[in-house]
Amino acid sequence: MKIQSYRLLRFISNFFLYFLLTFFALVMIFPFLYMLATSFKTPADTFRYPPRMLPQNAVTLAVDGYDEPLPLYYVDVDGQQAEYALAKSNIKIGTYAPADNLTATVDRRLTEVKPTGGATNQQKVTVNGKEEKLFDVDLDGQIVPMILVSQTTVGEFIDPKNPETKIFQNVRLSEPVESVGGHPENYTEVIELNNMARALTNTALVTILVVLGQLVTSVVGGYAFARLKFPGRDTVFVFYLGTVMIPFVMLIVPLYQLMVLIGWTDRLAALIIPWIFSAYGTFLMRQHFITFPKEIEEAALIDGASRLQILRKILIPASVPALATQATFTFLYAWNSFFWPLVIINVGNEKNHVLTLALNVLRGRASDTPNLILAGAAIAIIPPLIVFIFGQRFFVESVASSGVKG
Amino acid sequence: MSEHQKPDTLTNLILRIAMIWRGVFTVVAAAGVITVWSGRLPEVPLWQKILLSLVLSIAAGFSAFGAVEIARRNHRGRMISLVIDYLAFVACAVMTLNIGEVFIGIDALAETFGRGIPYLGIVLAGYLLSSMDEYSVRKQTSEQSLKQVGRWVMIFGFILFLWQVDTINGVLYFLGKLAQPAGLISVAGMLIFGAALWTVWRQPSAAAMHVKTNHEQVISGWLFLSPNLIGFLIFFAGPLLLSFYFSFTDSDAFNTPNWIGLDNYAKILNIKFVTLSSPTQLAKEVVDIKIYDEVGRMMFGSWGILFAAADKFFWLALRNTLTFVLFAVPFSVVPALILSNVLNSKLPGMKFYRAIYFMPSIAAVVGISLVWQWLYNATIGYINYFITLGIEFWNNLFNLAIVDPKIQWVSDEKTALFAVILIAAWQTMGFNTVLFLAGLQNIPGELYEAATVDGAGAWDKFWGITLPLLAPTTFYVVSTTTIQAMQVFEQVFILMNPPEGPNNSTITLVLYLYRSGFQNFKQGYASAIAWVLFIVIFGLTLIQFQRQRQSSIYES
Numbered sequence: 001m002k003i004q005s006y007r008l009l010r011f012i013s014n015f016f017l018y019f020l021l022t023f024f025a026l027v028m029i030f031p032f033l034y035m036l037a038t039s040f041k042t043p044a045d046t047f048r049y050p051p052r053m054l055p056q057n058a059v060t061l062a063v064d065g066y067d068e069p070l071p072l073y074y075v076d077v078d079g080q081q082a083e084y085a086l087a088k089s090n091i092k093i094g095t096y097a098p099a100d101n102l103t104a105t106v107d108r109r110l111t112e113v114k115p116t117g118g119a120t121n122q123q124k125v126t127v128n129g130k131e132e133k134l135f136d137v138d139l140d141g142q143i144v145p146m147i148l149v150s151q152t153t154v155g156e157f158i159d160p161k162n163p164e165t166k167i168f169q170n171v172r173l174s175e176p177v178e179s180v181g182g183h184p185e186n187y188t189e190v191i192e193l194n195n196m197a198r199a200l201t202n203t204a205l206v207t208i209l210v211v212l213g214q215l216v217t218s219v220v221g222g223y224a225f226a227r228l229k230f231p232g233r234d235t236v237f238v239f240y241l242g243t244v245m246i247p248f249v250m251l252i253v254p255l256y257q258l259m260v261l262i263g264w265t266d267r268l269a270a271l272i273i274p275w276i277f278s279a280y281g282t283f284l285m286r287q288h289f290i291t292f293p294k295e296i297e298e299a300a301l302i303d304g305a306s307r308l309q310i311l312r313k314i315l316i317p318a319s320v321p322a323l324a325t326q327a328t329f330t331f332l333y334a335w336n337s338f339f340w341p342l343v344i345i346n347v348g349n350e351k352n353h354v355l356t357l358a359l360n361v362l363r364g365r366a367s368d369t370p371n372l373i374l375a376g377a378a379i380a381i382i383p384p385l386i387v388f389i390f391g392q393r394f395f396v397e398s399v400a401s402s403g404v405k406g
Numbered sequence: 407m408s409e410h411q412k413p414d415t416l417t418n419l420i421l422r423i424a425m426i427w428r429g430v431f432t433v434v435a436a437a438g439v440i441t442v443w444s445g446r447l448p449e450v451p452l453w454q455k456i457l458l459s460l461v462l463s464i465a466a467g468f469s470a471f472g473a474v475e476i477a478r479r480n481h482r483g484r485m486i487s488l489v490i491d492y493l494a495f496v497a498c499a500v501m502t503l504n505i506g507e508v509f510i511g512i513d514a515l516a517e518t519f520g521r522g523i524p525y526l527g528i529v530l531a532g533y534l535l536s537s538m539d540e541y542s543v544r545k546q547t548s549e550q551s552l553k554q555v556g557r558w559v560m561i562f563g564f565i566l567f568l569w570q571v572d573t574i575n576g577v578l579y580f581l582g583k584l585a586q587p588a589g590l591i592s593v594a595g596m597l598i599f600g601a602a603l604w605t606v607w608r609q610p611s612a613a614a615m616h617v618k619t620n621h622e623q624v625i626s627g628w629l630f631l632s633p634n635l636i637g638f639l640i641f642f643a644g645p646l647l648l649s650f651y652f653s654f655t656d657s658d659a660f661n662t663p664n665w666i667g668l669d670n671y672a673k674i675l676n677i678k679f680v681t682l683s684s685p686t687q688l689a690k691e692v693v694d695i696k697i698y699d700e701v702g703r704m705m706f707g708s709w710g711i712l713f714a715a716a717d718k719f720f721w722l723a724l725r726n727t728l729t730f731v732l733f734a735v736p737f738s739v740v741p742a743l744i745l746s747n748v749l750n751s752k753l754p755g756m757k758f759y760r761a762i763y764f765m766p767s768i769a770a771v772v773g774i775s776l777v778w779q780w781l782y783n784a785t786i787g788y789i790n791y792f793i794t795l796g797i798e799f800w801n802n803l804f805n806l807a808i809v810d811p812k813i814q815w816v817s818d819e820k821t822a823l824f825a826v827i828l829i830a831a832w833q834t835m836g837f838n839t840v841l842f843l844a845g846l847q848n849i850p851g852e853l854y855e856a857a858t859v860d861g862a863g864a865w866d867k868f869w870g871i872t873l874p875l876l877a878p879t880t881f882y883v884v885s886t887t888t889i890q891a892m893q894v895f896e897q898v899f900i901l902m903n904p905p906e907g908p909n910n911s912t913i914t915l916v917l918y919l920y921r922s923g924f925q926n927f928k929q930g931y932a933s934a935i936a937w938v939l940f941i942v943i944f945g946l947t948l949i950q951f952q953r954q955r956q957s958s959i960y961e962s
Contacts, residue, residue, distance in 0.1 A: 017748050018755075024745060025762045028836060032765065034788060035777045049786050201520035205512070208526075221634030229620070230627030236635065243642060247893050247943060249916050250936045253652060253929045254645035257659055261454075268516055269509040277637030307626045336770040338896050339916075343924055352513060356772040363776060363900065370780050377773035384768045392761055395768065399840045 039375035040182030046370045056178040061085055063160050072177035075157050075167050084157035089171050093154050096137045096146035099125045105149060106137060113137055116145045186375040193372065194365065195350045196379060199358035203335060206271045206354060210334040211327050213276025218326060222285025223311055227297065240279045256343055268352055270344045275334065281326055288322040289315065324394045335384055355380040417610040421476060424487060424605040428473035435466035451662050465490055481617045484606045488625065491602045496636065498595035505589045506580040515571060522571040528563025532556045653933035663930060670934035676716035683709060720935065722910050723918040726823055730914065731891045737831035738838055738887055746842035747872065763836035775900035778829050782815035789815065816901055819911035826897050826912060838883050845879030881954035885947050892943050895920065915939050
């Protein structure tokens with residue numbers, strides 16, 4: 001009996017825990033789903049309220065006697081909903097009523113009704129203190145002068161199976177027949193609109209070079225810190241450690257002036273060369289190498305191997321996880337960086353834009369087409385997500401280890 | 407030691423050459439210093455002249471000393487020669503690359519790089535193939551062949567890649583540039599310094615100069631560290647000092663900066679508090695509005711205090727940044743702490759949730775901010791839609807008539823900063839969850855078992871064991887999140903239009919720094935802002951560190 005209630009309690013508490021976790025998971029993932037879904041929508045679909053997740057398209061149908069396929073709408077036929085095709089829109093309909101009985105209204109097309117007494121000499125009548133124009137309305141073959149009470153625009157809907165059946169109703173208030181379907185051409189459009197292809201290759205190039213360069217300098221420097229004894233090493237190391245907490249914005253002004261001096265403003269080199277030297281990366285590699293058993297290295301030295309050979313043949317092959325960790329960090333940093341490119345690359349120089357800069361330009365250029373903006377955002381966000389899915393272990397566990405050690 | 411071995415005549419000759427070379431180098435460097443100050447050089451800013459002559463004088467001095475030491479066959483002479491010649495060699499190599507337009511040429515590479523990317527895929531495939539041998543079952547035979555095949559695939563792919571990105575033309579262009587005088591000089595410099603390095607490096611020379619056995623390690627150590635250290639000095643330490651210098655100047659990035667002392671800091675910190683006699687009293691009645699702007703006022707009934715500052719935007723930015731930190735950090739850290747405790751239970755599926763929580767922190771802030779911009783949209787955005795749904799549900803349930811607020815998230819000055827806070831908290835939460843999780847997994851399980859035996863409930867365990875033992879991780883998480891939050895810029899820059907937000911409600915310190923330094927090009931002033939920002943960050947970290955030390959009694 002006791003065990004039973006314990007099980008029940010545990011079931012309830014687990015249910016509650018999963019509910020909490022799932023709620024947060026939805027919060028975390030929703031903006032991504034929204035981004036993906038919207039990037040496949042048509043502009044009109046994005047501005048719909050209430051918003052819908054899945055991209056939908058208006059359904060069209062080829063009807064005999066019409067060149068273009070006609071869009072389908074839901075219409076009311078004798079209290080029943082039916083799918084009718086919109087054959088003609090923008091038909092102006094007036095609601096007319098006799099001046100002495102404003103409730104007896106009839107609907108006529110504006111084009112069917114003629115002004116009473118001709119267009120130049122139209123007769124008027126005073127209703128409720130206001131002067132109103134009179135029109136000749138055909139009521140069952142009889143011409144009755146009436147005034148225009150109100151006016152609407154409707155569409156002519158026809159039954160696709162029987163094009164002779166017509167129904168007039170307001171187009172804007174009619175629900176269109178829709179089916180779920182995406183527009184992948186948004187992606188090609190945004191790539192053409194904004195030079196995104198070039199931005200993508202620029203970002204890839206910058207990221208690859210920064211990752212490779214930083215790995216090389218960090219591995220070599222970290223090895224020196226961890227394994228070689230030389231005077232001044234510990235002083236330099238403390239110096240390196242101290243700078244890890246200095247925020248990047250401290251450097252942005254002088255680094256910009258340095259780039260002006262060297263002539264690297266507006267150049268991709270400015271996005272690469274300064275970033276291949278990382279105090280933090282060197283620190284991480286040193287922490288890794290210092291855990292390595294010294295004996296293997298000493299044995300290799302006695303066998304006549306050089307330091308570089310030891311590093312290349314023994315240490316690096318055994319450090320692939322640590323290197324991958326460092327590479328993923330650097331990859332994200334280089335891929336996502338925005339502030340420095342914004343400062344150093346001119347807005348007008350689209351040739352050298354990276355993705356984040358291209359997005360910044362796109363934001364202004366396509367401000368009325370969220371589908372394109374979010375397609376652009378997806379182009380910037382999805383590659384790191386793919387890398388994340390494949391290298392999840394490195395990402396998550398490296399973050400965990402950096403926190404514990406640091 | 408091999409002191410009984412007499413150096414042969416060749417070594418003596420080489421060492422004599424090395425000594426003469428040191429003498430020549432001294433003379434050339436000294437001549438260089440004189441040229442810098444002779445006025446024959448084209449317009450060079452003062453600080454560059456000072457820097458250049460300083461470097462040259464130090465080099466000349468050490469070189470002269472090195473010459474003497476080589477003559478005395480002291481090992482110190484070898485060390486000095488190696489250092490000077492190595493640095494000069496690196497300088498010449500960088501010069502060569504620069505003259506050959508290798509750095510600038512990255513732009514040209516970017517043009518053709520797109521064509522080469524598929525071939526890099528081949529290289530990657532080759533790498534995967536060659537690393538597959540670790541998993542293959544038939545070790546001896548297939549290991550070798552797979553590795554070989556993989557290597558060949560890699561080489562093949564890389565050659566195709568080089569061909570596709572038009573490397574041949576690039577190399578020809580590089581050589582053409584080098585054929586010009588400046589290029590030839592730098593190549594010659596590389597050769598000369600390389601040869602000079604060899605003269606003292608070679609084993610017989612080393613023996614003749616009585617080197618000690620640990621010298622090899624010293625030299626390797628500095629050599630291995632040198633690429634990193636040189637880059638670090640040029641792109642980090644140097645600019646940091648330069649930033650400090652600029653903060654005392656009126657630098658505008660293009661003209662020679664003038665020293666203006668503490669003026670920048672004085673302007674930032676020039677503030678005034680005055681009492682107001684009525685809530686509607688105008689600022690111009692109590693302060694000199696040629697100098698001061700009103701930042702804010704606080705009323706206590708009929709009287710109040712007016713806060714005025716010479717640079718109103720700085721103080722608004724500081725206010726906004728601190729508000730941001732005050733909310734964004736707890737909003738990120740507290741849910742992370744709760745979630746990590748849940749994830750730490752050994753229920754199935756936790757890794758899946760962990761991965762999902764982590765996703766936002768790897769996405770580009772710019773992209774994320776664009777997504778949220780549309781989520782925040784007042785008429786068609788999902789956030790207002792969910793609020794509307796929630797209110798409708800609530801009203802129907804309890805028969806109430808709560809009015810839908812239809813919040814104008816980004817264009818209302820009351821909510822604009824909050825909108826940014828939500829994005830930042832959302833994006834950093836998963837990262838912090840993983841950090842906490844790692845901290846939790848380091849807490850020994852026996853403690854919990856002991857507590858369970860003592861009859862402690864889950865809540866007691868959380869307060870009594872988890873929180874105290876997690877204190878170091880909490881300190882790390884809170885301080886890194888704070889440092890990051892103090893630098894908030896990208897979210898604001900993308901989300902708000904203009905970035906300052908309605909009525910300056912989202913101007914932050916880094917945004918103001920950007921505006922001063924790169925839109926108004928008051929870079930001296932921007933540097934001063936940067937240093938004030940640093941001091942604020944440093945102070946906050948220090949406070950947290952103190953608190954952590956106080957609470958870490960539990961640990962011991």
